[in-house]
Amino acid sequence: MQKQTPYFGSVKFFKHVIYLSLALLGFVVFSKLYSYSKEHFAERTFAAIPSANLLSDGETSEQTFTAPNYQSKYPELYSSIPKAFRQEKEKVAYLTFDDGPSIRTLEILELLKAFNIKATFFVVTEGTDLSILKRIVQEGHSIGIHCHSHEYKKLYASTENFLEDLHTAYNKIYQATSIKPRFIRFPGGSINAYNSINYQEIISEVLRRGFLYYDWNVSTGDAASNPSLEQIMQNIKASVNGQDKLIILAHDSEHKTQTVAALPKIIEFLTREGYTFDRLEPTVKPIIFAYP
Ligand SMILES: [Zn+2]
Known part of the structure; x- marks a missing residue:
């Protein structure tokens, strides 16, 4: 076995x-x-997505990300930023007028026609004669949003306030011209004394909605007062400073008589310096203030 x-x-x-x-x-x-x-x-x-907020002990909070309420408001308040900016002429000047339209706008339109140049108007839609907007468009100029109410304190009190105002101005410009505005000029510029706390939030919401914004690199210095023609020319000459591309800040509200008086001199001076004039369009790469 x-x-x-x-x-x-x-x-x-x-x-x-x-x-x-x-x-x-x-x-x-x-x-x-x-x-x-x-x-x-x-x-x-x-x-x-867990919130990026770090707690004091270095741990990530359990809070989840929720979009701010204002992002879902005004679903028609959207535009589109172009895929590419255009090639610009070597020396180009963009005249921009804020705070109109007013009786001064009509005088400026006559001057622009006489010089055969195009410009850009950043308009206020509260308490202004919006019938002038149609003429601005018919004569080949651009319109951008400045604001509805020009009350900085209220405007910049919150992103909600800013958007509400932007929405009103957008609709009023659209009603008056049948054109949907595509870019803005922040009242006081994109970074100013009234939005030092929330400018990043406001700017990013404006960009998220597809609107461009333009600040400036040349100023007539006519924002706060009505400086003399000589003073305006000095301000212009001092801030042009050999730059190739100029976005020039001027104002066309009712009291800016000296700005209108200086306009032919500004145009003649810049033409002599070799600049050609054009209007802003979304394909023009913006000049914007650097974050501090
Ligand atoms: Zn303004």
Whole structure:
């Protein structure tokens, strides 16, 4: 009779031990991987991105990201930023007029026609004669949004306030011209004493909605007062400073008589300096103030 080998300690026994261990190891690895992926990936949907706010002890807060309410307001208040900016002439000047339209706008339109040049008007829609907007467009100039109410304190009190005002101005310009405005000039410039706390939020919301904004690199200095023609020319000459591209800030509100008086001199001076004039359009790369 053949001798029976005991099972314990046999080759078969050790084979079974090895198979069992491999099966157990496989199960442990699988269950670890499963719980890790569940924890790290399953809850990372778009709606539940953990907030980037760090708590004082360095841990990430459990708070999830929720879009601010103002983002869902005014669904028609959207534009589109062009895919590319155009190649501009080597020396180009963009005359821009804020705070109109007013009786001064009509005088400026006559001068622009006489010199055969185009310009840009950033208009205020509260308490102004919006019938003038149609003439601005008919004569080939551009219109951008300045604001509805020119009350800086109220305008910049919150992003909600700013958007509400922008929405009103946008609609009024559209009603008056049948053209949807595509760019803005922030009252006081994109960064000013009234929005030092929230300018980044306001600017990013304006850009998120596809609107461009233009600041300036040359100023007539006529914002606060009605400086003399000589003073305006000095301001212009001092700020042109050999730059190739000029976005010139001027105002066409009712009291700016000296700005109108200086306009022919400004045009003649810049023409002598080799500049050609053009109007702003969304394909013109903006000049914007640097963040402090
Ligand atoms: Zn203004």
